[in-house]
Amino acid sequence: MKSYAQPIKRLIAELAKLPGIGEKTAARLANYILRATPDDVEKLAESLVEVKRKIRLCRICLNPTEEDICHICSNPARDQQMICVVEEPDALAAIEESGVFHGLYHVLHGALAPLDGIGPDNLRLSELQKRISEGRIQELILATNPNVHGEATALLITRIFKDSNIRITRIAMGVPMGGDLKYVDKMTISKSMEFRRGM
Known part of the structure; x- marks a missing residue:
């Protein structure tokens, strides 16, 4: 990882925190993101933020949902x-x-x-x-x-x-x-x- 610029190292480190993602896979993902269009990268970033902002746990079954009670429980x-x-x-x-x-x-x-x-x-x-x-x-x-x-x-x-x-x-x-x-x-x-x- 020594040869990567600092922002890429940081991205690899963050991606490697995901379950099932090791350093090599994280580096491949980071390189894919580098090659992607700015629009695609922005959509990815927005979807990550949207999930954290909009998704909560169903108050009955604890399945992730946008609503207070998920579609199964309701x-x-x-x-x-x-x-x-x-x-x-x-x-x-x-x-x-x-x-x-x-x-x-x-x-x-x-x-x-x-x-x-x-x-x-x-x-x-x-x-x-x-x-x-x-x-x-x-x-x-x-x-x-x-x-x-x-x-x-x-x-x-x-x-x-x-x-x-x-x-x-x-x-x-x-x-x-x-x-x-x-x-x-x-x-x-x-x-x-x-x-x-x-x-």
Whole structure:
């Protein structure tokens, strides 16, 4: 990175902070931005600012939205007695794309990872407890990722709600262990939801 001018170094450093982007990929992106037209760069910058300015979390399910309540939570046609719990908004999007689930969601915005400093208090569990305490929910579908963190999170949620009068299920393991729901095809997600198992 020594050969880059200071503004390019700064851009590479900022891009490298994004998940899944290392220094080499950040350098490629920075070089692409350098070659792009000023209009394209301005549109990119405006879209980044617009997302931070306009997007907030749905006050019910915590999915990113422009409104106070997202289009899923405000849709009366959705099954109001089922909540599918996911780690991140991209997992919600993947399940929605499959077209198999017609209930509500709850986004935790993470998974248990004690070695990374992420404990129960860092997840959006209190909001889930509030929703369950309202008494309308009959089933909680745990669609956390099938990896160590997702399994630990699913077990924690099961323990929290074990004395509740609700059915707790876990998506079937058509999703490979260690996988990430956002990368799973629609058919696999569909079958994982269909053949979910009790916890």
